[in-house]
Amino acid sequence: MALSTPPLTKLRKANIPWFKLATGFIGLLTSHWYGFDGIQIRIYGLAYISIFLIYYAEEFLAAFQDSQEPPLIPSHGIPFLGHVIVNRKTNHPIYTLQTLTARTIIVISPQLAAPIQRASKSMSFYGMILEVTKRLVDFDEPSMEIIRYNLDGEHGSTEGLMNESHNMVASVLSPGPVLNSMSTMQLEKFSELLNPMIPGSESLSISLMDFVKRTFTTANAFAIYGPQNPFAMHPELLSKFWEYEAGMIAVMANIFPWITARKPWLARKAINAALQEFVEKEYYKTASPMIQKRVAINLKHGLTTKMAGHAELILLFGIIGNAVPTTFWFLANVFSRPELLAQIRKETATAVTTSSDGKERVINVTKLKTTCPLLVSTYRETLRKIANLSSVRLVTRTHAITTPNHRPYLLKKSSIVQIASGVIHSAPSVWGSDATEFVPTRFISTTTTSEQFSSSTASAERTATALPKNVPSAAYRAFGGGSVICPGRHFAQSEILGFVALCVWMFDVEDEKGGVMKCPERDDGRIPLSVMKPVKEPQIRIRRRKGEEDVAWRLEL
Numbered sequence: 001m002a003l004s005t006p007p008l009t010k011l012r013k014a015n016i017p018w019f020k021l022a023t024g025f026i027g028l029l030t031s032h033w034y035g036f037d038g039i040q041i042r043i044y045g046l047a048y049i050s051i052f053l054i055y056y057a058e059e060f061l062a063a064f065q066d067s068q069e070p071p072l073i074p075s076h077g078i079p080f081l082g083h084v085i086v087n088r089k090t091n092h093p094i095y096t097l098q099t100l101t102a103r104t105i106i107v108i109s110p111q112l113a114a115p116i117q118r119a120s121k122s123m124s125f126y127g128m129i130l131e132v133t134k135r136l137v138d139f140d141e142p143s144m145e146i147i148r149y150n151l152d153g154e155h156g157s158t159e160g161l162m163n164e165s166h167n168m169v170a171s172v173l174s175p176g177p178v179l180n181s182m183s184t185m186q187l188e189k190f191s192e193l194l195n196p197m198i199p200g201s202e203s204l205s206i207s208l209m210d211f212v213k214r215t216f217t218t219a220n221a222f223a224i225y226g227p228q229n230p231f232a233m234h235p236e237l238l239s240k241f242w243e244y245e246a247g248m249i250a251v252m253a254n255i256f257p258w259i260t261a262r263k264p265w266l267a268r269k270a271i272n273a274a275l276q277e278f279v280e281k282e283y284y285k286t287a288s289p290m291i292q293k294r295v296a297i298n299l300k301h302g303l304t305t306k307m308a309g310h311a312e313l314i315l316l317f318g319i320i321g322n323a324v325p326t327t328f329w330f331l332a333n334v335f336s337r338p339e340l341l342a343q344i345r346k347e348t349a350t351a352v353t354t355s356s357d358g359k360e361r362v363i364n365v366t367k368l369k370t371t372c373p374l375l376v377s378t379y380r381e382t383l384r385k386i387a388n389l390s391s392v393r394l395v396t397r398t399h400a401i402t403t404p405n406h407r408p409y410l411l412k413k414s415s416i417v418q419i420a421s422g423v424i425h426s427a428p429s430v431w432g433s434d435a436t437e438f439v440p441t442r443f444i445s446t447t448t449t450s451e452q453f454s455s456s457t458a459s460a461e462r463t464a465t466a467l468p469k470n471v472p473s474a475a476y477r478a479f480g481g482g483s484v485i486c487p488g489r490h491f492a493q494s495e496i497l498g499f500v501a502l503c504v505w506m507f508d509v510e511d512e513k514g515g516v517m518k519c520p521e522r523d524d525g526r527i528p529l530s531v532m533k534p535v536k537e538p539q540i541r542i543r544r545r546k547g548e549e550d551v552a553w554r555l556e557l
């Protein structure tokens with residue numbers, strides 16, 4: 001409908017049952033034949049029109065939308081609330097949903113996601129997530145005022161706590177010496193933890209998720225937060241961190257959380273107290289350069305030591321919250337498929353060296369990244385299947401996005417944009433007819449297309465590729481995209497590939513009855529703030545591989 005369409009034409013074309021309305025009205029007007037008096041008819045008439053207007057309010061909004069806006073999809077049944085309850089299916093590549101408090105634009109086309117994530121000058125990431133962060137870590141209002149300063153760069157791109165911290169974190173986590181030293185420490189810690197875990201021919205019965213949680217939390221905390229990290233100083237916090245993670249949505253709902261979500265609320269209190277101690281007692285001065293700089297920036301901008309402590313909770317979630325469930329799924333995918341396990345063992349042998357006496361074996365993680373395409377591809381496919389977190393942005397300036405093969409779309413100020421990663425990751429139109437299946441070789445190609453995963457060897461060899469052929473770059477959303485693409489993705493890749501290769505080489509894993517473990521189902525009913533969780537966490541029996549019980553394993557970068 002053109003901008004100049006007269007209002008009456010818009011109303012006529014709106015998806016509103018005018019005939020029904022008219023017959024209802026005629027019924028009302030003739031109701032005096034049945035004994036209703038004038039006042040009753042007026043009251044019923046008013047009620048009838050009000051209910052009609054409310055019921056079809058979204059249809060009216062859709063009719064009067066700017067023709068360039070993403071089409072508004074009315075929720076039939078419960079106006080303004082229907083979308084919160086039921087997800088309506090639509091074929092539009094981008095569309096608008098209206099709720100009582102917000103106008104949300106959903107993007108399910110990767111071609112349209114690309115210009116949106118590039119438009120960081122007209123869309124704000126922090127404008128969307130700060131309220132979530134405040135509730136997640138329990139920031140006070142004075143800290144929020146400091147944090148909100150210059151969020152969208154009106155005083156330049158480096159001013160203000162958030163800009164300074166964002167730029168510093170992105171810089172230290174980029175490939176280079178600081179990242180290498182953190183990754184090296186992390187990999188060493190893994191071997192230190194795993195070598196003595198299951199001695200000789202003993203076996204350990206454990207939940208696979210707990211096995212990963214225990215190892216990653218301890219190793220990450222040490223490599224990033226140093227030897228005086230909160231988990232080293234207070235070992236009981238390891239289980240408390242995950243208690244909070246399991247109940248954080250209920251705590252963040254903030255409805256008397258000390259009653260309604262007591263366990264996770266108490267867990268957060270204990271972690272925050274330890275993080276405060278970490279800052280106050282200056283334990284952070286023995287941490288990685290990233291944490292030393294981060295705490296210094298927070299204090300310099302005026303956060304109290306208590307709030308600078310709380311600020312670390314969000315980063316802990318960034319570091320461990322995604323890496324742990326990702327590693328869990330990666331291990332479950334590999335150990336539940338004996339053929340894939342055998343192929344990965346064979347392939348990764350190129351990255352393993354053995355000492356002359358056979359007592360020490362070392363896995364080189366750089367080699368895993370460059371010469372083991374099946375391992376890398378399985379990692380990326382694992383993430384494709386479980387990374388579901390929408391990229392959210394707040395539109396700060398009305399503007400149009402344009403991209404080939406689509407008409408321009410107008411995004412109005414104050415709308416919320418959600419790039420629906422989960423929908424894009426499972427779309428057959430993007431990934432092919434096997435989009436919903438787990439295909440470990442999906443990210444293997446015979447040509448080098450990725451700077452991150454490319455091999456230095458001849459182009460005819462199989463290499464891991466960032467994207468299968470014909471898949472647009474914004475379709476792979478595990479790490480978000482644009483200016484807030486996850487800065488930890490390089491660190492995550494090294495630690496996760498290294499850890500999985502170590503487990504593959506060191507251990508045999510069975511289910512509790514001694515059979516092949518089953519890959520659990522994804523819990524689609526629970527949308528966490530990180531990657532998806534399983535319906536049930538499998539219990540496994542894990543032991544050192546036969547004949548290699550006494551070998552000491554090490555990971556190197």
Ligand code: HEM
Pocket residue numbers: 166169173318319320322323326387389390391392477478479480481483484485486487488489491492531
């Ligand atoms: C498999 C593991 C990981 C996944 C799937 C993941 C995913 C993500 C995603 C989706 C975002 C948000 C981007 C957006 O909304 O557009 C993000 C942000 C972030 N991630 Fe990761 N992440 C992982 C591991 C890590 C690690 C290990 C670190 C740190 C060492 C880290 C640090 C961060 C930080 C600091 C941000 C915020 C970026 C900003 O404020 O600009 N992540 N991550």
